[in-house]
Amino acid sequence: MVRESWMEIYPYYQNYIQNMRPLFEQSNRFMQDILPEDLEDKTKITEYLTEEEKRSVGKVKAISEFSAMYRRDIFTRIWDCVEDLRSTTDLEEIRDIVIDDFEDSIEFLDFLSTITSPEQFNYESTPLFLIVQYIQEQIFPRRNSLQEVYDHLIEKSVEYYETQRHLLMPTSSYREKDESFESPALSPLLFKIINEITSLFNLDPNFLESPKDETIEIPVVLKDEVFLPFIDSVANNELINLQQILKRMELQLIHDIFIGPTMNLIRVGEPHNYFSREKISDSKERIKPQLSNETLVLIYLAKLSYKRGFISKELINWISSIFSLLIYNASLLTFVSEENIFYTIFTDLKTEEKILPYMMKLICFDKYLGIDRTKIRDSVQYRKEIFSSIGSQIQSMKKLIVEISKYITSIIEE
Amino acid sequence: MAITVxxxxxxxxxNGLTQSIEFLxxxxxxxxxxxxxxxxEKFTQLRNFLPRNNGELLITMINNSIQSKLFPxxxxxxxxxxxxxxxxxxxxDSIISELIDGFISSQGKTLFGGTNRRILDNLVEAFxxxxxxxxxxHQFYAMFGDPNKPRKYxxxxxxxxxxxLGLEVENLHVEQDVRDGKPKNYRFYSFPxxxxxxxxxxxxxxxxNGEKVITEDFDKMVFISYFLATQSINRKNLDKYAINGICAIFSLILLLSFMPKLEVDETNPINRDExxxxxxxxxIPKSWLTKGILGELMTPLVQIVAYRVGGINWLDKILLTDKKINLHLQAQFLLKDVNKWVLGNMCRVEIPIFVEISNIFSEIILGAEGGNE
Structure with a gap:
């Protein structure tokens, strides 16, 4: 895979925006020049479109075809708007509405185009850097220790637990090998296993002397009780996989029979009351589990966030696509209202799939998410797949988009 | 015969309730x-009222609440x-999603599960x-099709x-397509x-102008609800895996609704958890969900639900081997988005269906007690 530099990706990111912006500008100028009564005359618009679509010899075919398609898209919406409103609204007023909508759309495109700089070293004051930092703080924090990352995730989980969990569960269906040292995404099956472990620890724990510290007894559950509903029997291969799965949640296999928390999990979980201590003799304490739904899911996420070099390809694509979608949708919300007649152009898959993949690569750089950008897939098919899950938005993500949009407004005002 | 069953x-x-009470x-x-x-107290009340009016309590709960809301x-x-x-x-919606999971190895899985599970998102986007x-x-292929595979796929x-799903298919033959001037066949898919x-x-x-635009509320749950509606009207043809899965979830809903609402001391750490x-x-104290209690109640309740929802046909398909009973017990791990673990305590979120079943319980018991007086 090619390791592309910032200087190489940036122009790709700008390419589409820079082609779209003039289309909106020119069309806006046409609207400003047109007499309101001519809005009712479809031939005026058709004449304009025919004139604009004449390709000069020097112009690249792809670009002129692209422009023609979008220009038609823009004018179809204008025509629809005139048809919808002309029985109730004055034509001059309709023209003003369209012009306002154009201006908002141009502002949005301008923001996207100036969101970052062509040189990587100027990053600190760019909106892209600030917004990525803001989102990371909510759902994927960077800190110096696992404890700090975990503490922060739990603090933010009250508002954003669903989004934090969504970040771990891609809807795409690429299979990943579990033996790899990299942490894969949470599959629906793995999520069920986590639920099961949480329930068993809470409902029916046994207690065993810790292999690391004989002064404490740690809670354990039977391995077979957790996994047998999912697999028929645990052989050597399964055992290796189980150990990998458990390790990612700071759990350990004890005597090949029991599953118990590592001392690390007890240490990071105790401040949040996920474990409490009970004295059972002068020299022994018992660690009692009182786990919440988010306890193990967030330790999985915290470990990924803390050790970003070990995230699997599938998950890297998913995390960066969620981040770029959040940035894109929050920017859209800031500038373009849902009533804007061009709103659906920006939420169209064909627009998103041309801007977001490059934004995904930009935000993977070290100063941003700091994950391996060479793993971002370039295939058109994959882009279609990953962005088609936009339809299943979740409630807490909508809330986060609103908050990011407020943050963008504060950046602009500064 | 039916009355005896x-x-x-x-x-x-x-009997299950008696054993659970003894266990407690x-x-x-x-x-x-x-x-x-x-x-x-609640289990004793329930046990005493169960046989009254030929099991009116359970019949009303299952018919008026579970069936009318989730499986008409x-x-x-x-x-x-x-x-x-x-x-x-x-x-x-989370309950409905888990019901779909109940369709183990049925056709639902091949269509909505595994690698195809995004098809519903794609349908929403296409609409x-x-x-x-x-x-x-053609449009669906352009949006989601794999360019390396033919459109036929x-x-x-x-x-x-x-x-x-029962969507309607309409064919349209065009002699001259506006884009390339060639004849083309289009297939339109829509709801009846x-x-x-x-x-x-x-x-x-x-x-x-007659155009139909979908709103923000239109999501994949519309398709899933439609799928569930199809299953509910074709309940006679469901396989035993689906029947066992559905009955286990409905029984769990009933059991959770039977459990009384508790208030905890202000000093309990759970009150400080956001x-x-x-x-x-x-x-719901975790001791209420131990095998000693659920084990005695789940299996008879699964059978009751099966009988009320699918008649003798469903009841015959309820599996009663040890392994399957264990699977029924796995139901305690279901509905995780509706019942949350908070600091080791199972917390029931008071969603309408729980509240409604609980209200039916109170109404019938209060009515009967009033009648006795």
Whole structure:
């Protein structure tokens, strides 16, 4: 895979925006020049479109075809708007509405185009850097220790637990090998296993002397009780996989029979009351589990966030696509209202799939998410797949988009 | 014959309740003062009222609440779909999603599960794209098709899902396509007209010019509800895996609704946890969910639900081997988005279906007690 530099990706990111912006500008100028009564005359618009679509010899075919398609898209919406409103609204007023909508759309495109700089070293004051930092703080924090990352995730989980969990569960269906040292995404099956472990620890724990510290007894559950509903029997291969799965949640296999928390999990979980201590003799304490739904899911996420070099390809694509979608949708919300007649152009898959993949690569750089950008897939098919899950938005993500949009407004005002 | 079966099932459940009450009396692990007494009181009430009026209590709970909201007892697809749609809330959506998981190895899995699970998101996107509430095969291929595979592949998948869901397919032959001037065949997929009418308003907006645009509320749960409606009217043809899965979830809903609402001491750490909201949640002590209690109650309740929902046909398909009973018990791990673990306490989120079943319980008991006086 090619390791592309910032200087190489940036122009790709700008390419589409820079082609779209003039289309909106020119069309806006046409609207400003047109007499309101001519809005009712479809031939005026058709004449304009025919004139604009004449390709000069020097112009690249792809670009002129692209422009023609979008220009038609823009004018179809204008025509629809005139048809919808002309029985109730004055034509001059309709023209003003369209012009306002154009201006908002141009502002949005301008923001996207100036969101970052062509040189990587100027990053600190760019909106892209600030917004990525803001989102990371909510759902994927960077800190110096696992404890700090975990503490922060739990603090933010009250508002954003669903989004934090969504970040771990891609809807795409690429299979990943579990033996790899990299942490894969949470599959629906793995999520069920986590639920099961949480329930068993809470409902029916046994207690065993810790292999690391004989002064404490740690809670354990039977391995077979957790996994047998999912697999028929645990052989050597399964055992290796189980150990990998458990390790990612700071759990350990004890005597090949029991599953118990590592001392690390007890240490990071105790401040949040996920474990409490009970004295059972002068020299022994018992660690009692009182786990919440988010306890193990967030330790999985915290470990990924803390050790970003070990995230699997599938998950890297998913995390960066969620981040770029959040940035894109929050920017859209800031500038373009849902009533804007061009709103659906920006939420169209064909627009998103041309801007977001490059934004995904930009935000993977070290100063941003700091994950391996060479793993971002370039295939058109994959882009279609990953962005088609936009339809299943979740409630807490909508809330986060609103908050990011407020943050963008504060950046602009500064 | 039917009366005997029904009476036997009620008796079995009564015995289960007796054993659970005995189990509760023997154990002393409760860390919430008064919790044990409340559950014993509720279970005793339940046990005493079960046989009255030929099991009126359970019949009303299952018919008026579970069936009418999640699995309508009708042969009319439109009515069934309408009932499920009207009962939708965020939490009830999670129950419906888990019901779909109950269709283990049934056709639901091959269509909505595994690698195909995004097909529903794709359908939503495809409807969003157009202004006539239809999906066109060419457009669907352009949006989601794999360029390395022929369009036929997408068409076959769409045909299959349309057939399964009951979507209507319309063919259109065009002699000269505007783009390339060649003859072309288009296939349009849409909901039947009567279903479209139900969706109008909340899920589809009909513009003045007759265009139909889907709203923000239109999501994949609409398809899943439609799928569930199809299953509910075709309940006679379901396989035993699906029947066992569905009955286990319905039984768990009933059991959770039977459990009384508890209030905990102000000093309890759970009150300081921000994930716990005493207004919308109530604690179910974990001792109430141990195998000693659930083990005695789940199996007879699964049988009761099977009999009421699918008759003797379903009851015969309930598996009663040890392994399968263990699987019924796995139901305690279900509904994880509706029942949350908060600091080691199972918290029931008071969603409408729990509240409703609980209210039926109170109404019937109060009515009967009033009658006795």
């Amino acid at each position: 029904w009476s036997e099932l009620i008796e079995k459940f009564q 009396a023997e154990r002393d692990v409760e860390n919430i003062p008064g919790a044990k007494e409340r559950l014993v 007892n009708t042969t009319n697809h439109t009515i069934a779909f309408n009932q499920i749609l009207n009962a939708r809330t965020l939490e009830q 969003k794209k157009r202004r006539d509430f239809k999906i066109v095969d 997408v068409q076959e998948r769409l045909d299959k899902i349309a057939d399964f 007209e009567e279903i479209t009418q139900i969706l109008e308003g909340k899920y589809i907006e009909v513009q003045d 994930h716990f909201n005493p207004q919308t949640m109530s604690i």
